[in-house]
Each structure stands twice: as structure tokens, then as C-alpha cells.
Amino acid sequence: MLLPLPTDVSLPLYQRIAADYARAMAIGALQVGERMPSVREVMRRHQVSLSTALQMLRHLEAAGHLEARQRVGYFVRHAQGSALAPNSEPDLSQPVQGSDQAHFVGINEHISLLLEQGRQADVHTDIGGCTPPAGLFDHHYLNKVVAKLLREQPTLLVQGRSLLANQGNHPDFQQAMARRALASGIRVAPADVLATTGNSEAVALALAAVASPGDLVAVESPTYYGLLQVVESLQLQTLEIPCSPRTGMSIEALELAFQTQPRLKAVVVVPELQMPLGARMPDAHKARLVALCTAHGAALIEDDSYGLFVETEQPVKPLKAWDNASGHVIYCQAFNKSLAPGLRQGWMNGGRWHGRVQMLKFAQSRNTQTLGQLVVAEVLGSAVHQRSLAKLKQQLRDQREGMARLVARFFPLGTRLSLPPGGLCLWVELPDGFSSAALFAEALAQGIRIAPGSMFSNSGRYEHCLRLACTHPVSPAMEQACRTLGAMACRQLGQAARG
Amino acid sequence: MLLPLPTDVSLPLYQRIAADYARAMAIGALQVGERMPSVREVMRRHQVSLSTALQMLRHLEAAGHLEARQRVGYFVRHAQGSALAPNSEPDLSQPVQGSDQAHFVGINEHISLLLEQGRQADVHTDIGGCTPPAGLFDHHYLNKVVAKLLREQPTLLVQGRSLLANQGNHPDFQQAMARRALASGIRVAPADVLATTGNSEAVALALAAVASPGDLVAVESPTYYGLLQVVESLQLQTLEIPCSPRTGMSIEALELAFQTQPRLKAVVVVPELQMPLGARMPDAHKARLVALCTAHGAALIEDDSYGLFVETEQPVKPLKAWDNASGHVIYCQAFNKSLAPGLRQGWMNGGRWHGRVQMLKFAQSRNTQTLGQLVVAEVLGSAVHQRSLAKLKQQLRDQREGMARLVARFFPLGTRLSLPPGGLCLWVELPDGFSSAALFAEALAQGIRIAPGSMFSNSGRYEHCLRLACTHPVSPAMEQACRTLGAMACRQLGQAARG
Known part of the structure; x- marks a missing residue:
């Protein structure tokens, strides 16, 4: 086992450089037996001091990645196997793939099976x-928060947050989400935050609000199978748009789809760490994507649950941040993977369709449980989290x-x-x-x-x-x-x- | 203010008889100033001893319902206003009312407004x-149960009960519901208990599983507005079946509807304490209703959330108890009104459509939160509850x-x-x-x-x-x-x- 190599920006520079080399080894860009750059090369290449360069190399050695050969230098030690080529880019010359009726009926069964x-x-x-x-996850902390909430609001579990109480959306949760959204460039009024059961419910509501049976939904290809299931369960059809493993959905291919498919009513995108490719859509693409959907009057349904997992110092900007006036972006975010899988807490803002989304949510599952909302509101901004x-x-x-x-x-x-x-x-x-x-x-x-x-x-x-x-x-x-x-x-x- | 008159069967007989008289006064069957039956009449009418009859009358006097006039007898004391006639029975000679397109589009908006x-x-x-x-509600007890559960299973909130774990249905909850169902004559395997967010989600899933846009759903008339909303949100149409304030949905009218409406795919019924009429369907009607839906291959969606509230010593038998083999009854039950409004915990069994219901649930909202399931499983059978x-x-x-x-x-x-x-x-x-x-x-x-x-x-x-x-x-x-x-x-x- 290799020791973990931290990349947190609060860590010393030498550790961060070491992590880059470890990554190169992981994907085979640096192979076992290969010679590492010399101390002088490291100093020059990364513009660091002698001591930083030495520390970096010794750190990798201590972590088991390198072995030092006396008077020769450092060599990659761990058996990495052969180098792996990166994932292939999609072939954009191929026609965009729609789901024909046979597939449409089958995928849900295939996945379920x-x-x-x-x-x-x-x-x-x-x-x-x-x-x-x-x-x-830090369950001690979460359990403490639950105990605190029930101490401070002892009737929490027996309060039916009904009609008069904002359709079950707790104001503290709405405030917390709106504040959080603002920090990533999204302006949402607290009253327009709708609590959901995870992200699946949010995307299902968004699709039901903007498309009718028989309509087309553009999805990334490949995409999360849950999305294929929900599209089929609503009797919609998918149009699979090729997706680059680096930059995500091809905007050109989507543009072409809009020109040829009048029933294309919605586009579902995971712009950050696309599932399953892990692509990050560049900001320029995001801007074009929002403009494209707005121009065609289509809903752009953004699943931003993985933005939290991006390992970068730069702020991560959701698609919704480009949706300044027209409200064509429906924003969805869930915290089950990042905060507490058992709570299944998420939220959404339906943009120009928010009223319809609210109506559907209320008709189909009424209020979302309050406790989960309050736990997330309490935990999310905390230093512990x-x-x-x-x-x-x-x-x-x-x-x-x-x-x-x-x-x-x-x-x-x-x-x-x-x-x-x-x-x-x-x-x-x-x-x-x-x-x-x-x-x-x-x-x-x-x-x-x-x-x-x-x-x-x-x-x-x-x-x-x-x-x-x-x-x-x-x-x-x-x-x-x-x-x-x-x-x-x-x-x-x-x-x-x-x- | 009158004192409450308890009707609990564990109470003395004189109190129960007193409660019957109080009810008669409440609806005006006994008017203010009217003379109560004499002690001897009470003895004869209710086959009770002198002391019980006297106790009963004195109890009503102490509660403020009666005044004693020396040597004459007891008189109804409280100003009850005039007598109220009972709710009217539906006019079955009128044609069954379907929702035409205009109403169909409008009801959701009307209600939402x-x-x-x-x-x-x-x-x-x-x-x-x-x-x-x-x-x-007894929130102290519920909060204690939460604390106990988190103490015994400290990672409860951070467990993603995912694919391997029975689609988010906790086995303890499934066991508890199956046991409970058995007690009211329903045989459901624990594995076929699906946890839901309240009852709205259950009914929405049931309808989506059995009907397609344009299909007809028979509902009670009048019915709970939430049902009208969910029917419309799924692009289905309602067929309103007249409902007696005493016995619920008219089986004759439904029979006629089946003969004339080939697109009638589902019937939604609240057999016990129908909302809003409060009707209780007689067992003979229940048996006919199940047989009728089975014969027409239609789904009978039973909302049994109010059965718990029936004030009777007799066991209350759900429709599902008559569904012995064919599985045409989809059973739904929620505990938000009876146990903890804030938890929004419910469950369902989809009968012959259970697989499809599960698939839809999984596609559209994935797992149901575990904590609520465990609280209900723990609380439901307890003496405190x-x-x-x-x-x-x-x-x-x-x-x-x-x-x-x-x-x-x-x-x-x-x-x-x-x-x-x-x-x-x-x-x-x-x-x-x-x-x-x-x-x-x-x-x-x-x-x-x-x-x-x-x-x-x-x-x-x-x-x-x-x-x-x-x-x-x-x-x-x-x-x-x-x-x-x-x-x-x-x-x-x-x-x-x-x-």
C-alpha cells in the first residue's frame, strides 16, 4: 500500500508537487523503473528551492513511490503496469443517437434486471x-446536530409543515441554500428554494414540468443510468449527445440536434464531474450551452451534486450562474454523496418553470421531511463539515x-x-x-x-x-x-x- | 365549554352511554330544553342497572349537558341550536361525471390558487x-426513540441504503408493516413492503404504474383535492363516482362506469373515513368492490391512512383483505396524521403491479430516508403509542x-x-x-x-x-x-x- 498523498491547498508546496508526480504514475505517464527528474530539474521545472525539491523527492520515497539509487537519482518504484491511454474522445461524425421505441421500452428493464x-x-x-x-463521513457530528435540533425544537417531528408553512420548505433551509447558491454566482430568492428527496426527485420533477410523453430529452452519452430510467418512466425519449471525457457534452452536436428535432424540450447535464466520465465542462462551453437552450426555449436541467467534489482551488461556477434573466436553467443539487447518504436531502430551483415544479411536487409527494432540511442547513456552512x-x-x-x-x-x-x-x-x-x-x-x-x-x-x-x-x-x-x-x-x- | 366525554371501551358503561347522548345533542337530535328519558326508561332502553342509569345522568349533568329539575327529571341544558339534518345522499339518477378537458386542465390551478x-x-x-x-402528539417519546436509534445505530444517517440494501427499504420497517398488515387480514411478504414519502407518493406511484396519459381514474365524489391534483399531474382524467356520506362510493355507479368506459384503468378509494365525507364502507360493499375491479382487470388503489382513526371496537378490515389471489388491490398507508406529521412516513404494496411500482419509485425518487422508517417501526406497536x-x-x-x-x-x-x-x-x-x-x-x-x-x-x-x-x-x-x-x-x- 502506498501512503496517501494529500493535495489540499493548505498543505506545503512540496506535498502538492509530489501529488502531481504520483498522479502521473497512477495513469502510467511515469512508468516503473523510469528515472525521475533530478533535483536541479525539479527546481527549474517547478521554480522551487533546493530544500522543497529534496523534500518532494524524499516524500515520494517515503510514500513508497520512488526508490533512491545511490549517486544516480530517484526511480519510479511501484509496479504500475503499462501506461494507460486516456479515455477516447467521441466520434462526432456519427449521427446523434436517439432512443427508438424498442430501446425506450427496454432500458428500464435492462437496468432493473x-x-x-x-x-x-x-x-x-x-x-x-x-x-x-x-x-x-463524520457521523458523530451529524448525530450531535440531530440531538441539538430536537432539543431546541422538540416538536420538530410532529409538526406538519402544511399549507400555511411554505409547502414544507423550511425557511432555514431555504435561506441556507440561497446563501450558498449566491456564493457560486446564482441568485435565487429563499422562497424559490424547493426541498427535494435527493436529486432523482428533483430531475424527475424538472422533466415532468417541461416535457410531455413523446417529447425528446437530450442527455450526455454515456450518462448515469438513473437518468435513463426516469426519462423512460415519464414516457419521454432520450437523445444521446456525445460527450468528451475532458469537456463533457458536445455543444456542436447539441446544436445540430436542436436544428433537426422539434420535440427536443429539455437537456440534462452534469457540468462538473460528469457521471460516469468525470468530465468538467469549460466555462466557455457553459456559456454557449445556456445561450443555446435559451435560444431554443428548451429547459437546461443542471445536476450540480458533484461540483462539491472537484479538486481545484478555483471557484466552480454552475451553469445556472450564466442564466441571468430568462430562467431556462433548472438547478438541482443533492447532498447525499457529500454530507449524509441516509438523509437523501436535495433542493432545486425550477427557473421559469418553478411554479409548475412546485405544483407537481405538491401533487405527487407533498412536503419533504423537515429534519433532513435542518440538519443540512446547520451542517453545510460549518467548519467541521x-x-x-x-x-x-x-x-x-x-x-x-x-x-x-x-x-x-x-x-x-x-x-x-x-x-x-x-x-x-x-x-x-x-x-x-x-x-x-x-x-x-x-x-x-x-x-x-x-x-x-x-x-x-x-x-x-x-x-x-x-x-x-x-x-x-x-x-x-x-x-x-x-x-x-x-x-x-x-x-x-x-x-x-x-x- | 363542556367536559369531554370519553368513549374508550375500557371505560365504564355509564360513560359510554352518556357519550351517545352527548353525540345526539351535538347533532341536534336532542334539543336544548328537551326532556331526557327518565331513569326507568334509561334502565329499560339500555338494559342497565339503576345505579348505572343514575351515574350516566349525573355524569352528563356534571359535564354541563343536563340540568336537573327537582321532581321532574333531567333536561338538555346547553344551547345546541337547531337540529341538523344529515348530509344528503347522492342522486344516482344523474350521469356519472367525468372531467372534461377544460376541467381537467383547470383543477390543479384552481386548487393551487x-x-x-x-x-x-x-x-x-x-x-x-x-x-x-x-x-x-407525544413528541417527547418520539425524540427519545430517535436518540435511542442513533445511539444503537450511530451510522444511520450516513448509510446509503443503496442497491445491495433492498432499495432503501429497511428490513425492520418491512417486518413491522407486514406484521401489522397481517393483523388486519392482509398477507404481504416483508420484501414486498415499499417505503414511501407519505401517502401522496404512494398513490402517485400506483397511478403511474397502472395508467397512461389519457386513461380514466374513478375517484370518490367528493374527494380529497390532493388526489385530483395528482391525477391531473399524471395527465390522467377523473371519473367522479357518487359517494354516500354513510357507505362511501356507490358500487352500482362504478359498475355502470366500467360498462361504458373502456379506458377506466384504476379506482382510488378511501374505504374507512372517506375524506371529506367520513363514510365507512360496509364489508359487503368492500367485497363487491374488490370483485368488480378484479373482474375488469382494473387496479383498486386503497388509501388506508384513516382506518386508524375509526372509533369502534370491531376490527377494521381493509379492502386488501378481500384481495386473496389476483393482486388487483394496491394498498397504501401513511402515518403522518396518526404518528408524526413531520416524518411523512408511509408504505405501499403494489399487488400484481408491485414490480412496476418499485421500478418507478427507484427511477423517480430512489430510496426513502431510513430514520423515519425505523422510528415508525419502533413506535407503532408500542404501548406508549x-x-x-x-x-x-x-x-x-x-x-x-x-x-x-x-x-x-x-x-x-x-x-x-x-x-x-x-x-x-x-x-x-x-x-x-x-x-x-x-x-x-x-x-x-x-x-x-x-x-x-x-x-x-x-x-x-x-x-x-x-x-x-x-x-x-x-x-x-x-x-x-x-x-x-x-x-x-x-x-x-x-x-x-x-x-
Whole structure:
């Protein structure tokens, strides 16, 4: 096991530079046995002092990444396997893929079937689901907050926050969300904050508010399977827009779709750490995307639940920040992955459709539980949560890098993988001829659960891909599981097992 | 103020008989100044001993209901106003009312507008909303249960009960609900218990699972406005089936509807304490209703949230108890009115459509929060809750009777009202020519909120009706509010103010 390499900006410079090199090793850009730059090169390249350069190299050595050879220099030590090429860019010359009727009816069943198989199996290593385990959260603090709230507001659980009380949206929660949104450039009045059960309910409400059965919804390709399910459950049809692993949804392809598809009523986008690719959409793209949807009168439904996980010093600007007047962006955010999975607390603002969203929410599930709202309002701005989130991000980063190393070491030659700048998973592309459905079944029989590529599209285009969760520590058991997966994949492709 | 007259079966016989007389006074069947039966008559009529008969009469005297006139007997003392006729039975010769397109689009907006007006007004007396106030629940006990659960399962809030964990349905909750259902004659496997956010989500999921846009849904007339909203939000259309204030939905009218409406896919029924009428469907009707829906392959969606509030010694049997094999009954139950309004915890079993319901739930809102499930599982069978529920029912009964007395005293001549055998509200019918919409607006301007009859139907048939909540104590302020409402209504009808 390698020691974790922290990247928190509050950390010393030498540690941050070390983390960059560790990342290069993780994706195979620096291979085992390769010579590290000399101390002088490091000083020049990073414009640092001698002591910083030395500290950096010794830190990597102590962490097990390098070995020092007397009088020669530092060498990459850990067996990294071969280099991995980054995820492939989409082929924009291909026509945009819509879901035909057959797929439309089938995807929900296909996904449900896979989920059900995963549920029923006796799983010892779960690399399929992307919810961080309980151990990564500070439950002591959350429980204290609950106790405090019930002490201060003893009738909280028996208050029906009904009609007179703002449709179940607690004013403290609304205030907290509006303040938070403002900090990322979004102006939302507290009264226009609608509490939701996680993000799924928010996106489902948004879609139901703006589209009618038979209408088209543009989604990223590949996309989160939950979105494909909700689109189908509302009797809408998806139009899959190619997505770059670096920059997200192709604006050009979407533009073309608007020109040819009059029933295209909504676009659903995860602009930061797109699920499953981990892409971050550049600000210039965001501005164009908002302008494009506004020009076509379409709803741009933004899922901003992963923005919190971006590992950067720069402020992260949601799409909604570009939606200055027309209100075409519907903003959705949930805290189940970042604050407390058990609370399932989220919120949304429906932009120009907010009234309709409110009406639908009220008709279909009435009020959202109050306790969760108050816990989130209390916790979100706190220093304890800031520290806890920073720790969570660091841990996820270590785990992503660790998983990438295991993929590089054990997976077939020709496997591709980009290390995303944050988030909970890796998107792994295997060579043509590989079947992730077959791997899913074979692995499940051995107690290992993965998410096969076919779950992330109606198009059947990602059969050779799979999503690996990076939510669990890279333990010896995980190493063993990746070795097993890699050997199965190699066998499928007629390669010899590696690592 | 009269003293409450308990009706709990554990109470002495004389108190129970006294309660029957008090009820007769409440609805005006026994009028002020009228002579009570003599001691001997009471002995004969109720087959009780002399001492019980005397105790009963003295109890009523002590409670302020009677005055004793020396050597003559007991006389009804409290000014009860005139007698109220019971609610009218529906006219079954009228054709069944479907929602035409205009109504279909409008009802949601109409209801939302009324709710919004109610929200924005400065309300001091709310007789509109039917959620019992916090004071009627035992919040100390609930808070203790939360503390205990978080002590025993400290990571509860940070556990994402995801794919592997039964789709967010906690096994303890499933067990508790299945056990509970069995006690009322329903056989449901724990694995087939689906946790929901209250009852609205359950009914919305049920409807989405069994009907497609354009399909017809039979509902009771009048019905809870939330149901009209959810039907419209799913782009379905309602067919209003006449409903008796005593026995609920007319099975004959429904039978006729099935013969003429091929797109009738679902029937939504509140068999016990129908909202707003308070009707209880006789068992024979229940059996016919289940058989009828089964024969037509339609879903019978049962909302059993009010069965808990029925004031009877007999066990209350849900419709689902008659659904032995075919699974055409979708059972829904929520505990927000009976256990903890703030938790919004409910559950459902989708019968033959359970798989589809699960899929929709998972697609549209994923898991239901765990804490609420565990609180309900822990509290529901407990002796503390049994006592607390009995107290709640007693209080609601006193309040219903108190409200009925105020209506009898202040409302226009010709007002009709049945005192339902349990529940949270009264359905008041005023003479023709009365406009509850006008009363709603006029009362709201004076800080009194009611629910006008037009909210409870697409048909415009209940403009002369209104629903009065009985969830608050009959305080002097409430008496004043009813006096004001009565005077407004009398003025509308050209009568002199009463009381």
C-alpha cells in the first residue's frame, strides 16, 4: 500500500508537487523503473528551492513511490503496469443517437434486471455502487446536530409543515441554500428554494414540468443510468449527445440536434464531474450551452451534486450562474454523496418553470421531511463539515489513483482510462470485442459487483466499457478483486493475464 | 365549554352511554330544553342497572349537558341550536361525471390558487388544513426513540441504503408493516413492503404504474383535492363516482362506469373515513368492490391512512383483505396524521403491479430516508403509542362534536351535517344558492381559513359545501370564528344571523 498523498491547498508546496508526480504514475505517464527528474530539474521545472525539491523527492520515497539509487537519482518504484491511454474522445461524425421505441421500452428493464442480479448475488467486493461508505463521513457530528435540533425544537417531528408553512420548505433551509447558491454566482430568492428527496426527485420533477410523453430529452452519452430510467418512466425519449471525457457534452452536436428535432424540450447535464466520465465542462462551453437552450426555449436541467467534489482551488461556477434573466436553467443539487447518504436531502430551483415544479411536487409527494432540511442547513456552512469534506475528497483522490494503478496493472493491454479531477468513479474502456455484460455476470458469480457499460446508454455503444467505483479503500481484497477482473477480461480478449 | 366525554371501551358503561347522548345533542337530535328519558326508561332502553342509569345522568349533568329539575327529571341544558339534518345522499339518477378537458386542465390551478391565497393571508384561525397540531402528539417519546436509534445505530444517517440494501427499504420497517398488515387480514411478504414519502407518493406511484396519459381514474365524489391534483399531474382524467356520506362510493355507479368506459384503468378509494365525507364502507360493499375491479382487470388503489382513526371496537378490515389471489388491490398507508406529521412516513404494496411500482419509485425518487422508517417501526406497536393514539382519537371526537355544535348553533337554517364515526373533519352542506368560494374569500380577509367545496371535485358540484377541520380544540376563538362564518353564510342567503 502506498501512503496517501494529500493535495489540499493548505498543505506545503512540496506535498502538492509530489501529488502531481504520483498522479502521473497512477495513469502510467511515469512508468516503473523510469528515472525521475533530478533535483536541479525539479527546481527549474517547478521554480522551487533546493530544500522543497529534496523534500518532494524524499516524500515520494517515503510514500513508497520512488526508490533512491545511490549517486544516480530517484526511480519510479511501484509496479504500475503499462501506461494507460486516456479515455477516447467521441466520434462526432456519427449521427446523434436517439432512443427508438424498442430501446425506450427496454432500458428500464435492462437496468432493473442488472440491479436485481447485483442485489441478489452474494457480493463481497462492491465496485458497482458509487455511494461513499459510512466510514467516510463524520457521523458523530451529524448525530450531535440531530440531538441539538430536537432539543431546541422538540416538536420538530410532529409538526406538519402544511399549507400555511411554505409547502414544507423550511425557511432555514431555504435561506441556507440561497446563501450558498449566491456564493457560486446564482441568485435565487429563499422562497424559490424547493426541498427535494435527493436529486432523482428533483430531475424527475424538472422533466415532468417541461416535457410531455413523446417529447425528446437530450442527455450526455454515456450518462448515469438513473437518468435513463426516469426519462423512460415519464414516457419521454432520450437523445444521446456525445460527450468528451475532458469537456463533457458536445455543444456542436447539441446544436445540430436542436436544428433537426422539434420535440427536443429539455437537456440534462452534469457540468462538473460528469457521471460516469468525470468530465468538467469549460466555462466557455457553459456559456454557449445556456445561450443555446435559451435560444431554443428548451429547459437546461443542471445536476450540480458533484461540483462539491472537484479538486481545484478555483471557484466552480454552475451553469445556472450564466442564466441571468430568462430562467431556462433548472438547478438541482443533492447532498447525499457529500454530507449524509441516509438523509437523501436535495433542493432545486425550477427557473421559469418553478411554479409548475412546485405544483407537481405538491401533487405527487407533498412536503419533504423537515429534519433532513435542518440538519443540512446547520451542517453545510460549518467548519467541521469543511474539514470532513476535504478529508473525504482526499480519500476519494487516493482511492481513484489507487484504483487506476490496479487497472493499469491488471487490465488487458489497450485498456483506456482518464483520471478525472475529482469524483467517485473511473470510466474504463477496454479493447473492441470485450463484453462488460459477460464480465458483470462472471464477476458477480465470484462476489464482485461492477457496473457494466450497457447501463449508461440506450444505444448499446458502451458494451466494451465499465464503471468502477472508487468509494472504498484500495485494500488487499480490492487488489485481489481487480486482479480477478483483469484476468477475466484478458481471458475474454485472448490475452495472457497480467500484473 | 363542556367536559369531554370519553368513549374508550375500557371505560365504564355509564360513560359510554352518556357519550351517545352527548353525540345526539351535538347533532341536534336532542334539543336544548328537551326532556331526557327518565331513569326507568334509561334502565329499560339500555338494559342497565339503576345505579348505572343514575351515574350516566349525573355524569352528563356534571359535564354541563343536563340540568336537573327537582321532581321532574333531567333536561338538555346547553344551547345546541337547531337540529341538523344529515348530509344528503347522492342522486344516482344523474350521469356519472367525468372531467372534461377544460376541467381537467383547470383543477390543479384552481386548487393551487386557493392554497396560495390561503398561504399568503394572515390567518389566525385555520379550519382549512386537516393535520392535527403538534400538541396532539407525544413528541417527547418520539425524540427519545430517535436518540435511542442513533445511539444503537450511530451510522444511520450516513448509510446509503443503496442497491445491495433492498432499495432503501429497511428490513425492520418491512417486518413491522407486514406484521401489522397481517393483523388486519392482509398477507404481504416483508420484501414486498415499499417505503414511501407519505401517502401522496404512494398513490402517485400506483397511478403511474397502472395508467397512461389519457386513461380514466374513478375517484370518490367528493374527494380529497390532493388526489385530483395528482391525477391531473399524471395527465390522467377523473371519473367522479357518487359517494354516500354513510357507505362511501356507490358500487352500482362504478359498475355502470366500467360498462361504458373502456379506458377506466384504476379506482382510488378511501374505504374507512372517506375524506371529506367520513363514510365507512360496509364489508359487503368492500367485497363487491374488490370483485368488480378484479373482474375488469382494473387496479383498486386503497388509501388506508384513516382506518386508524375509526372509533369502534370491531376490527377494521381493509379492502386488501378481500384481495386473496389476483393482486388487483394496491394498498397504501401513511402515518403522518396518526404518528408524526413531520416524518411523512408511509408504505405501499403494489399487488400484481408491485414490480412496476418499485421500478418507478427507484427511477423517480430512489430510496426513502431510513430514520423515519425505523422510528415508525419502533413506535407503532408500542404501548406508549397505543395510549397516545387513543388520546388523539378521543380529542378528535370531542373536537368534532364541539365543531358540530357550533355549526348547528351559528350556520344558516337548512345546513346539513353528518357526524362521522371518526376522523379529522366535518363536511358541511349549505342550502342552494350558497357560495363557499365567496365565503372562503370573505373569511380569509378576516383571518379565518376554510376549505371550500369546489376543491373536492372537478365537477363544480360542491360549491354549496365546505370542509371544516376538527383538528384544533374548540376554544373561544374557534367559537368566535364559527360565529363569524355562520353570520357571513346567513347574510349570503338572506337569513338573519343566528346563535
